[in-house]
Amino acid sequence: EVQLVVSGGGSAQPGGSLRLSCAASGFTFSNYWMHWVRQPPGKGLVWVSRINSDGSTTTYADSVQGRLTMSRDNAKNTLYLQMNSLRVEDTAMYYCARESSVSQGLFDYWGQGSLVTVSS
Amino acid sequence: DIVMTQSTDSLAVSLGERATINCKSSQSVFYNSNNKNYLIWYQQKSGQPPKLLIYWASTRESGVPDRFSGGGSGTDFTLTISSLQAEDVAVYYCQQHYSIPYTFGQGTKLEIK
Numbered sequence: 001e002v003q004l005v006v007s008g009g010g011s012a013q014p015g016g017s018l019r020l021s022c023a024a025s026g027f028t029f030s031n032y033w034m035h036w037v038r039q040p041p042g043k044g045l046v047w048v049s050r051i052n053s054d055g056s057t058t059t060y061a062d063s064v065q066g067r068l069t070m071s072r073d074n075a076k077n078t079l080y081l082q083m084n085s086l087r088v089e090d091t092a093m094y095y096c097a098r099e100s101s102v103s104q105g106l107f108d109y110w111g112q113g114s115l116v117t118v119s120s
Numbered sequence: 121d122i123v124m125t126q127s128t129d130s131l132a133v134s135l136g137e138r139a140t141i142n143c144k145s146s147q148s149v150f151y152n153s154n155n156k157n158y159l160i161w162y163q164q165k166s167g168q169p170p171k172l173l174i175y176w177a178s179t180r181e182s183g184v185p186d187r188f189s190g191g192g193s194g195t196d197f198t199l200t201i202s203s204l205q206a207e208d209v210a211v212y213y214c215q216q217h218y219s220i221p222y223t224f225g226q227g228t229k230l231e232i233k
Binding site: 044045046047050059061062095100102103104105106107108110111112113 | 158160162164168169170171172175176181213215217220221222223224225226227
């Protein structure tokens, strides 16, 4: 059974940092591209970033470029999102999602999410 | 960026009746090279992550009940639930994966009338 377990969320002040982790199991993690998608409270889904299967290539939404860094450790079956210079508008539930082998940008499994709250 | 617009923010339908949710993209998400529409539908129930329902605009994901169907091409798409069940209460999102950044519609909240 595919499982994605997100941890590391919490509260931070503007300008602060947090690191999210997404532990994967039930599939060969190193074969799949992975993504982060966020959802502000009561609002819709926003794509954040992606990483290729070996971790050599990342792509980010303009709104997070230069502040959020996505990485992975295939030996540990874990995905990361390092969040620096946090802003109030980064407040959201953060989901990790597996990209389907059917097509790029198609998310077939999602983690349960971790809430990040940025406020002073 | 491709803007995805769902025409209805909320929709109330009686049990057993048909529900139709619309989604429009600001530019075509149809690839001529493989004849596919890069349009996805997700279902998100309260307190849960999204669940993949339909991809390529009309292909049901494995395990999704056949009362769910998708249609449309180019820039205009629909998600139809042929006979609404109580467990279908959720927010439904369309998403384009034609180009980065991948973008979602704002969501349509489906309720029981």
